[in-house]
Amino acid sequence: MIRRLALPIAVVAVLGTALAACGDSSKTITVGALYPRTGPQGSGGSEEFRGVQLAADWANNTSVVQGTRIKLAPVDAARAEQVPDAMDGLAARGVSIVLGSHASAISAAAAREATVKRLAFFETGAVGQTAPDDSNGTNFFRLAPMGANLGRAAINFVQDQLSAKLPAHGPLRYGVAYVDDPYGRTVAQGALDTIKERGLSLAGSFPYDANAKDFSPVAARVGAAHPDVLFSAAYVDDGVAVRKASVAAHTPLLAAIGTSSSYCMQAFGDALGPDAVGLFASDKPDAADVNASALTPEGRRMLDWVSKRYEARWHEPMGAAALSGFSNAYALFVHVLPAAGNLSVPSVAKAALSVKLPQGSLANGGGLDVAPPGSVDAGANRRPAGVIEEWVAPGKKVTVWPPAFAERPVEALPLA
Template sequence: MKPVARILSIGLLAMTAWSVTAQAKDQVIGALFPMSGPNAMYGDIFGAGANLAVDHINADKLLEGKLSIKYEDSQALPQQGVIGMNKLVNVEGVPYVLSAFTGVSKAISTISARTKTVAVNGGGVGPDLAKLGPYFWNVIPLANDEVRAMVPYLVKERQYKRFVLVYVDDPLGAAINEDLGTTLPKVGAELVESLSIPTTAQQFSGIAARVRAANPDVVYIASYGAQQSQIVKQFRDNGIKQPLVSYSAFSIPQMQTLPEAKGVLYTTQAVDWESNDPVTKRFVEDYQAKYKKMPTAYVANYYNATRLFGLLAHELEAKGKPVTGENLLAQRNESKTFDMVGGKISFTEQGTVISPIQINEIVGDGQGSKIVTSVSEKN
């Protein structure tokens, strides 16, 4: 081959290689998690699940390029969430954002709808999150589903008839208060007292006195973060011996290792951590290898939320379509079901996940939780 021809040939090969590389576009999604403030523990938990999913997606070469996550600190506050969402959408240009906390999720939903950016919640459980439009999805059962699964079990199996609710004064707490008020009479029980607390409260001896005066069979706690630990500890210190129950917020490590939380019942979506299905098995084994402990439902939620993006984007790339929020929504509707941690999942028209729910009991002595039973929210 003549020198000039050889040089041209090498140049064409280099250009071809560059073209293939250029077409393998890296994908970036966003995450609005509390990375500072009293709820920063949740940011660590949520991020662990999302990051593990990214590792698996990249290791499997599921996408043409690499996937990464751009994090913004919501501090679990609506105003900070809006600031972070605007940055992710308008500066970073992401088509898909992981969200958390009911107040934050509701605050960013208008931006999500206006810009056709998919927002996926794996932590907030306010029932209003089912009403935020086609671009807002939930991979966690919402509070009304959890309440409706827990109440029949408590009334029929445990024979608890008199309930007291202690709830945080925000959209989540208000929703649980409303749902208990309408659900309990239908199964022959009653809500004898509803006690609201500010989101920033940390002293609960006065609330404990009112709980004792009401003399319930069981106390439902609707709170989250460091506050819920203080409620449980101070209630036990102030002589409340009745059973304590709650929703999926109690799945965090701080509650699992709190001595006073021994025996607490709480709901989550059903996940068999010992399952042999490939997705669940890989997730559990790799999480244990990395963190030296068992995962929780929250970790699985954000793994699934991130994996969902990978599956949808993979299909779009195979069709030669751009990975946009609008195309992600269309592909979700077309694909219908997805292999996730815990098994196959699907979505309702409102973007909420269809999933069985399990009731867990905190074992104590640092042993985490055991599954008491798996139920349907329709029971």
């Protein structure tokens, strides 16, 4: 348990500070929280940070951390360019364990800074790739799914589960549309690699600028390639715009599936209304979409607690970003830090690699199994939460895959 952790004076990296001045024998562990809470990623970043806050609340009010309190040091980084100064500021305060970051470009910058400054950075939500020379598994740990895996899961789902339910067709032709940035490229590459590895037909790939004013050229490029299935890696605004442009152009598709930061988000479905019906999403689940019967007793208990607490505090259902933030911060606060022995970065890294949680242990349905340095997927969690959702009515989506989490069977609904 955390109360047994040694906090030697030499370990200033995490601010284990005795509150002796107040006559309090408890210790405070300050953990950085680097999230975009303003700017284009501010909405999702704020939601993810809310989940982290609730994980700290739980840890601070349970016996597992008796005698120790986790204090969050939040830093708003709206853009990747702000990350170096933000990490410098945290390091100057003695903080060396940092959570973040929701956005892939910010995550990549944080991984670089953690490697250079010898900090420990735990990614709770972003899925984009980091640089190969970053210290993955030593200074950077991705607890959320890898973006490439979301792309792989999407193509495999369509080919293995949906294809037979579609109207009569020959070999499916796949198109891959993606925002041309670290997030989009990473997720799209997973889809493209799977198409190639499985010998499927690629109609074309369609990178685009998320800040474009007119998305009809993207829809025109897609239409000219004649894919049967369109895979998309997008953010909400551009994802909605591309979908609207495709509908306006009467682009004929048998199926379409997207990933995190767009197709899975309620704002995406609300903006499209009936034009979202029949679309699929490969991503992390919302709290309402998790089948509690597929969780372990610990996972069920935490899902029930955090769902109610989130809605009571923020007066809205808990979405995927918030649930991911909570589940992954909970894994760190409740399982990894107590196993660390002391709070030096090497000890915390060793604990992150050694702690194994089965699938379903966390509130979002995930578990914990971080790949060690030297692995192809070094630093990545091999047991993240991932589901396939389907928009079945205007404003309504349900989980349809995998079976343990499915709320209803997969159905091939006609697209607008």
